[in-house]
Amino acid sequence: MTSRIALCLAALVAATLIHLGVSSPLPLAQKWALATSVAPDLFEEVRFYHSVLPRLAMALLAGAALGLSGAIMQEATQNRLASPMTLGVSAGARVGLYAATVFVPGLAAAYGEWFALAGASATMALVLAIAGRQGIGGLPIVLAGMALNLLLSAVAVMLIIMNEFYVRHLFVWGAGDLTQIDWQGVSWLWPRLLVALPFALLLSRPLTLLRLGEQGASARGVPILQVLGLALLVALWLTANVVAIVGVIGFVGLIAPNIARMAGARSTLDRLLSSIALGAALMVGTDVIALYGSNFTADMIPSGATAALVGAPALIWLAARQMKARDHLRFFLPKGRERMPMPALGLLALLAAALVASSFAVAVTGEGWRVEWPSELVFALRWPRIAAAAAAGVAMAIAGVVLQRLIRNPLASPDIMGMTSGASLALVASSILVGGSIHDASAGIAVLGSAAVLAILILFGRRTDYAPGIMALAGISLAALLDAIVQFVLARGGEEAFAIVGWMSGSTYRVQADEALLLVLGAAGFLAIGLLARRPLTLVIAGDTLAGSRGLSVPLARLGMLVFSATITAAVTSVMGPIAFVGLISPHLASLLGARRAADQLFAAALIGMSLLTVSDWLGRSLLYPAQLPAGTIAAIIGGSYFVLLLARRPRT
Template sequence: MRTRTLAPCAALIALALWLMAARTLPLPALPWDPQAMSLDQIRMAYGLMPRGVIALLAGAMLGLSGAILQVVLRNPVADPTTLGISAGAQLALVLATILSPTLLEGGRWPVAMAGAGAAAALVLAIGARRGFQPVTMVIAGMLVGLTASAVAGAVTLAQGQYLLSLVIWNGGSLVQQDWSGVAALAGVLALGGLAAAVLARPLRLLSLGAEGAQGLGLNVAAMRLAAVAVAVVLAAAVSAELGLIGFVGLAAPALARSLGVRTIPGLLAWSPVLGALILSICDGLVLALAGLGAEMFPTGALTGLVGGPLLIWLLPRLRGTSPPGAESGDRPAPRLSRPGPLLAAMAVALVLAGLVLLWIGRVPGGWAVLDRANLAAFLPMRLPRLLAAAASGAALALAGAILQRLTANPLASPEVLGVSGGASLGYAAVVFGLAAPGALALALGTMAGGALALAVLVAFTARRDMPAERVLLAGIAVSALASAVLSAMMAVGDARAWAILSWLSGSAASVPMAGAVALAGLAVAVWLAALALRRWLALLPLGAGVARGLGLGLPPARLALIVLAGLATGAATMVTGPLSFVGLMAPHLSRRIGLARPADHLTGSALIGAGLMLAADFGARMAGFPYELPLGLFASLIGAPWLIWLMTRHR
């Protein structure tokens, strides 16, 4: 078996990297007495050595957790990251740290367990209604994880006193000051290993299928619950002790299978070994780079850089699809014969809402309606942000409508297909690449990143003729990769990272009037261009064969729509940040009220998106008065319940 050859080689690599990092530190003699040790000896005995051991323990725990999840769910891309378990623990710890520190008096572990358990329960509830289909489970888990990470990031940004420590912790730092963390994780790993040994035989029965296992006397529901509970405890313990370390639980079982492991006991035995080696090598690279003069950054950020490409590589090998009709409505959407009056009423309502939001406000004594003098004073500050918020919502909604018709998938949106993640990378590349980037350079970089991410996604999936749900999952993988790259950038501690962190949460407060007008003009231009391409948007949902038969050239049509959606998303992301779900909600609502034709659907989506973002901006301004909360947080809080409802409304 190739694992027996690779494992010693990987262990030697990890040891060599660790020795390279430790070459300047003397090894203290036993017994250790801190009073008699030099500073370098203390750093070796209580810093570097426990760090090396805890990397092995954490990697083994994540590898074992991923292997259990993949076996019990019969899903080769399940792991604590893709199922949202680690992000749930992260969100719970961030909220407890900032909102209720007293919850941490008993330690971080109970809070992390509660957050991880809640995320796992939500994902399993969605999966149970869809027959635990692999694609559906991972889509639900990664969307829950992305939402939790976005909320955690926005809440972190709102609390400056915790900012640096939480950013580094969220990246997954393995820095140690004593051996207490090693002792705690060693105990959990020992218990988890015993539990995995006990579960090995029932998991083999479960691999025959739920009906076959029940026929042999296995309580399938109890078995699934016990196995998932073990996996959650292992992953949550790592998150509580070290922070967010992603995709090790995905990589270790995948590597074990590629090296010839075929049996379930073998997978449960080799995945912890390979997970320990993967994390140890990643941490060794971080230490080696730090020794060469590079900036230090959390090891978890480096492991995240591997996860997105690995997940995309595994997609063609993923078995199972969503059940027929799982992503469609439970009844045909209504179709208005005369949508003109409804669209006109929506436009009038949007204008009236904007005027109302201009006039009303909140003062220390409560709510107030501004008089003429105060309105004149506040208008230069309030009008640009309202215009920018509405324009960004319209642009995201148009991009979502285009993407849903392009992919024939009603769950597609800029946030889900990785377009927003690509736009974020474009923004970050400009910030780090130019000494003093201007607004135009940032906007062009953001638009180019969004269009490039979507082009790569379409090129990858088109060559493999993937069904719509695989395209969706590939987009989520791109988003995860973008999130990992941004985490690595921010965790370095460079001053430019704070500009990226501030932008990620989204805010319309600093948009000047010229920028707001430009964004509104771009949204109108995208709307007009999409209307001009309405025939393409009507034919593409019918399938490639039908579209070709009716004379549509697919490559140029797809390229034009990709560029259009990328431009709209990039421009809007400058204001809203990379995650808002407006691009998912607005097209759905537009279809639900009967706007089925492409032109009507696009127009209705733009109006609804503008209204949703106006509501989010109002909430961001008023909920935390006199302080302003991040716009992206409020948009996500509106979008997340909608997304969860969409995923749970079908059996």
């Protein structure tokens, strides 16, 4: 144990020395004198004492707290993928603070950590309820946490759009920034972390006994629920205080305990202590990358963005490495009708048409609600938005049908599989690096982004036999990486930031008539191609062996379907921005209505996707008139809630 702790401390010292070298040009001896006895005089000395040193101290404290929090979560759940990020508690803490800043700003300023703790605790409780006792030790709890990450990110974006001036000062904080201008933040944080340390260390023995299982631990006098509750409360307290002062910095709490375990830490106490030192070292190292990268940009890079760049691939690697047989989970839909009669499909088409017509005719104005066909001018302004929303819903539904049949699991959809995130990452990165409006970015860039994710999915899928839980986790990890980059863009401020946020929300606000028309034609073409491919879509869902025996080239069909889905995703994303969960919900509801044959499911899902996104766009225009909410945000909240419900209703095996 002593040697391992010594190695962890050596890594911490090395990271600290590198951080001091990167952050200030002063000689090391002068830095030591300033830190211990000499009063700063010159500008560089003042900057070192009041900015560099507090930043380093904050990195050490925050990293140690997140490392310890992640270690406690992993020991309590016996799950190496558990962490504040993967269980969604960091996102819950962020939304709690956003909401408090908007609705009770005075209390938020004075007691921000308590609002963060409330948001984190509510998220943790929901994750545990979704996963169930049998799902705590495997992928279900992580999938639930990452799904809530997506949902809470949509809620956070909605709060930002609705209350721009109230939360503008939180943009840098939301990106996970360690910048300090004095010692006030450090003085605020360390006593709060110190309070939790004795409880964490006292928990080491009962957490060790939990490895024996519930019966074994109970036989030795361990009160299971009380120990789990106290352990998670300590972890939540550590996380909430870090989020309250520096924002969301993900994945440190995931990586540090796993490195400690790989380094040979066997006992719980050994892992907790090693995770403290490694968490601090990782945070300092992450901040070094942020500081060094900032030399090549006009803006400071937040540490949260660099942590995500390292952490997202680490999560995927750990998930594949630690996957157990029970983690190849299948999520079965509730049983619906056996088949969908043609009259029912016709009624669904009439309903979709009625919703589209209603979105034109029913609107709120300065004089209240009006039900009338719009004037020529209003119609000219409104039809591109409605057409784009309807076409995007159709296209994403088709992509969802293809993916769910291809992978034979209802968790598959363009957003959950990461294709939407790949296109979005490419477009956002292009806007940041090249400049110009994101609305003017080429659709080809989006195709390249989706293609990159497609290549990763193919390679990753072959190694894991396309395990649905792992594939979904890979896609959701990319979404977490995208969220970190968006937070970096927000931290830069300016009109460009709000333009990107609006686009990231799936807004129809800036869609032009020619773009809407192209998207409508594209959606019709995608539906036609899907119908032409109904035989491969029917065979592939029956399994590779049967499909191959019927003359289908399964590898070629799989590649073609993935390319088809990626192209649809890129086309929609380049026009409207990322649209989440529509490709997940629409095929599900179509199946529940009885549309189980490929052609029926394509038609029904397309009509449901059209209806969902059309209604979302109408709600976005109407709920807070004259303010507007993006259609994608409304759809994400509706669809995210459905996804969480789907995870909660999975069979407990």
